[in-house]
Amino acid sequence: MAKVIDGKAIADAMMNELAVRIESLKSDHRAPALAVVLVGSDAASEIYVRNKIRRCEQLGVRSIEHRLPETTQQSDLLGIITSLNNDEQIDGILVQMPLPTHIDEKRVLNAIRPDKDVDGFHPVNVGRLSLGEADAIAPCTPQGCVTLAKSVLGPDLSGKRVAIVGRSNIVGKPAAALFLAENCTVQMLHSKTESPQQLAAQADILVVAAGRAHLVDESWVKPGAVVIDVGINRVQQPTGSKLLGDVDFDSVTQVAAAVTPVPGGVGPMTIAYLLHNTFQCYLKSVG
Numbered sequence: 001m002a003k004v005i006d007g008k009a010i011a012d013a014m015m016n017e018l019a020v021r022i023e024s025l026k027s028d029h030r031a032p033a034l035a036v037v038l039v040g041s042d043a044a045s046e047i048y049v050r051n052k053i054r055r056c057e058q059l060g061v062r063s064i065e066h067r068l069p070e071t072t073q074q075s076d077l078l079g080i081i082t083s084l085n086n087d088e089q090i091d092g093i094l095v096q097m098p099l100p101t102h103i104d105e106k107r108v109l110n111a112i113r114p115d116k117d118v119d120g121f122h123p124v125n126v127g128r129l130s131l132g133e134a135d136a137i138a139p140c141t142p143q144g145c146v147t148l149a150k151s152v153l154g155p156d157l158s159g160k161r162v163a164i165v166g167r168s169n170i171v172g173k174p175a176a177a178l179f180l181a182e183n184c185t186v187q188m189l190h191s192k193t194e195s196p197q198q199l200a201a202q203a204d205i206l207v208v209a210a211g212r213a214h215l216v217d218e219s220w221v222k223p224g225a226v227v228i229d230v231g232i233n234r235v236q237q238p239t240g241s242k243l244l245g246d247v248d249f250d251s252v253t254q255v256a257a258a259v260t261p262v263p264g265g266v267g268p269m270t271i272a273y274l275l276h277n278t279f280q281c282y283l284k285s286v287g
């Protein structure tokens, strides 16, 4: 049976450290502030926003939410981003993805000030990460994946073979950049990949971000591998709705050395790195 990686506990420890640092700056500076913009409703985004608000409260970070209807015009959304950009009291801006189809995601991401882009999705930050520059704001979920892998394998991931299922701009691609920066050998798998199971089964670290409930079973996993499940799929069951990962946990646990659960794995780490990135932006802002 594989070890279950406790993302919740690792995130809690990170947050406790951050809370101490925030508290120590409180007497001399304003509190850090994070703004979230949610257009329409998306199950995974709702969960994210709810947990983000809770963490902000725990840490003494000011949390600002803009919940806009599905029918919001792009120009109105851009107007809100401009006012958040210009507000010197705000350190981080996060616009929930996906956006409704009538809104141009690229225009929106481009509009966020790179130094407030706590998601790390602005082309400037994507470029900095891809160039391996130290001051890049790196996306939260991929940072969480690296930290979870290190919690099992230790701080040096050099030479590890990493397979990533999914090539989205928000998870798969930045995860590849971060594992490459850790000197791993990285392979990307996606919906057009032939025999993905066979390729995945060569990996020491398997990261799954496909958005398909229970896509990955033990046939994808090398014995002794570390499996990181990013998927958040809300499925309806007779007993109510339930969160399922992209990994069939009961199957994979038979062969892997360690697996992240859903919930309680990558999700809490994403929130932890969101607060971490916000704090970094805050430090730059208050000097």
Ligand SMILES: NC(=O)C1=CN([C@@H]2O[C@H](COP(=O)(O)OP(=O)(O)OC[C@H]3O[C@@H](n4cnc5c(N)ncnc54)[C@H](OP(=O)(O)O)[C@@H]3O)[C@@H](O)[C@H]2O)C=CC1
Pocket (backbone or CB within 6 Å): 044, 141, 165, 166, 167, 168, 169, 170, 171, 172, 189, 190, 191, 192, 193, 196, 209, 210, 211, 212, 215, 230, 231, 232, 233, 266, 267, 270
């Ligand atoms: N826990 C967390 O903190 C977070 C969780 N998530 C969750 O992670 C999942 C992925 O999110 P996101 O990256 O935005 O998803 P996207 O839908 O943007 O991308 C999915 C990717 O998976 C690939 N894919 C789909 N089906 C298969 C398949 N059968 N075999 C191989 N590859 C496949 C797609 O390939 P192609 O490009 O060819 O279409 C695509 O690259 C979702 O469940 C999301 O809710 C997301 C962000 C944070």
Ligand SMILES: Nc1nc(=O)c2c([nH]1)NC[C@@H]1CN(c3ccc(C(=O)N[C@@H](CCC(=O)O)C(=O)O)cc3)C=[N+]21
Pocket (backbone or CB within 6 Å): 044, 045, 047, 048, 051, 094, 095, 096, 097, 098, 119, 140, 141, 170, 232, 243, 262, 263, 264, 265, 266, 267, 268, 270, 271
């Ligand atoms: N611009 C943008 N950035 C994102 O990072 C982003 C996004 N848009 N859109 C939606 C996805 C999804 N996502 C989640 C983050 C945390 C949990 C999370 O807290 N999960 C808990 C859930 C526990 C629970 O409350 O049930 C867990 O897995 O344990 C879930 C999902 C971030 N995303």
